[in-house]
Amino acid sequence: MPYSIFGNKFTQHSGITELMDDLNEGVQGGDDILMLGGGNPASIPEIQTRLAELMQELLTQGKLINTLANYDGPQGKNSFINALAELFNDLYGWDLSSENIMLTNGSQNAFFYLFNLLGGNFSAGKKKKILFPLAPEYIGYADASVSEDAFVAVRPKITELENGLFKYHVDFDALEISKDIGAICVSRPTNPTGNVLTDDEITHLDQLAQDNNIPLIIDNAYGTPFPNIIFAEATPFWNANTILCLSLSKFGLPGARCGIVIANPAIVKAMSNLSGIMALSPGGIGPEIALPLVKTKEIIKLSDEVIKPYYQNKAEKAVTLLQSKITTPNFKIHKAEGALFLWLWFKDLPISSNELYKNLKAKGLLIVSGHYFFPGLDQEWKHTQECIRLNYAQEDDVVERGITILADMINELYEN
Known part of the structure; x- marks a missing residue:
């Protein structure tokens, strides 16, 4: 059956669909598959217990059924939006109203809206691109535009640190904002690297965006104030030219598919119209569950006191394990600053x-090949074929078994 141009683009193989297929395969495969690839958050007992309590309360009160039985508006659940505005105003003095916030069916949904609003084909034959100033970037961005050739990326500066670590920085000397750039987009912390852009880097990017009359999009799915999976100093950032995206997924509700967008009212209105046309309304179950946590600021307490230390401890243990098992001096780990x-x-x-990914998959270990994480980077760069992403958030025995398989293969490759 012949498909349209749209159909051909969105039915072809992509990194994000491979990742999600692997994730589902890992969930269904049980103990036979070691899931160190996808982005499923860890099962943190204290968080799961609290979410179960909230859902039971909603069920007892009849609110759970009421939420499932009714649509919200295209902008999302009003009570949750109002509570978020109050939370951010109280924490940071941002002067938000309900007109500054909308909800989406997960962050992936939000970025599809944003990239196609701000990039792609415009009238009079003009075309705009989304600029990623710090490659590598999130795998899910790569295919989130209806237009072809919609992204451009800049290679980072690499700083090698002590103890086998390194860190990426924005190469502002190589960063050019041409007239065909429709928006700048960064994630903080960055998926896949765990890199946290410094306050100076964010301020510099914001100034470049304002100077060129384009928005700065910050993907804050892992950041502060929730779920706060961030181990470096980072000041929360937003202004009227910034589009800040958050999520409930990494707080522990990935199945609820709730993304949060904070932007100026014009962007929120445009995205709400898109939401109405494409989805009628975003799902309400995640916002309903999280509403009391936001109202009481318990979501901040749980993020700071439970989620952040849990992941930081897991990251440190995984780094130690990797460095003890992989013997080649050619091995480096990006400094774990979050995600x-x-x-x-x-x-x-x-x-x-990618060959390494396939070989490891044959041994029951799922990781993600690094070559998928460079959308918009046209020039050849050997580095893109030398990296992998590993999820350290699974159970300790799964992480240890997976790292052992990886280390054995890597050590053999270099020895030979």
Whole structure:
């Protein structure tokens, strides 16, 4: 059956669909598959217990059924939006109203809206691109535009640190904002690397965006104030030219599919219209569950006192384990500053990262090949074929077994 141009683009193989297929395969496969690839958050007992209590309360009160039985508006659940505005105003003095916030069916949904609003084909034959100033970037961005050739990325500066670590920084000397750029987009912490852009880098990017009359999009799905999976100093940032995206997924509700967008009212209105046409309304179950947590600021307490230390401890243990098992001096780990992942760099890797992914999958270990994380980077760069993303957030025995399989293969590759 012939498909349209749209159909051909969105039915072809992509990194994000491979990742989600692997994630589902891992969930269904049980103990036979070690899931160190996808972005499922950890099962944190204290968080799961609290969410179960909230759902039971909603069920007892009849609110759960009421939420499932009714549509919200295209902008999302009003009570949750109002509570979020009050929370951010109280925490940061941002002077938000309900006109500054909308909800989406997860962050992926939000970025599809944003990239197609601000990038792609415009009237009079003009075309705008989304600029990623710090590659590598999130795998899910790569195919989130209806237009072809919708992204452009800039190679980072690489700073090698002590103890086998390294860190990416924005190369502002190489960063050009041409007239065909429709928006700047960064994630903070960055998926896949765990990199946290410094306050100076964010301020510099904001100034460039304002100077060129384009918005700065910040993907804050792992950031502060919730779920606060961030281990470096980072000041929360928003202004009227910033589009800040958050999520309930990494707080522990990925199945609820709730993304949060904070922007100026014009952007929120445009995205709400898109939401009405494409989805009628975003799902209400996640906002209903999280509403009391936001109202009482318990979501901040749980993020600060439970979620952040849980992940930080897991990250430190995984780094120690990797460095003890992988013997080649060509192995580097990006400094773990946040998110659920470790970004592993194997200098002069004898095979491509995608071949490594396939070989590890054959042994029951799922990771993600690094080559998927460079959308918009046109120039050849060997580094893109030397990295993998590893999810350290699973059970300790799963992480240890997975790292052992990885280490055995890496050590053998370099020895040979």
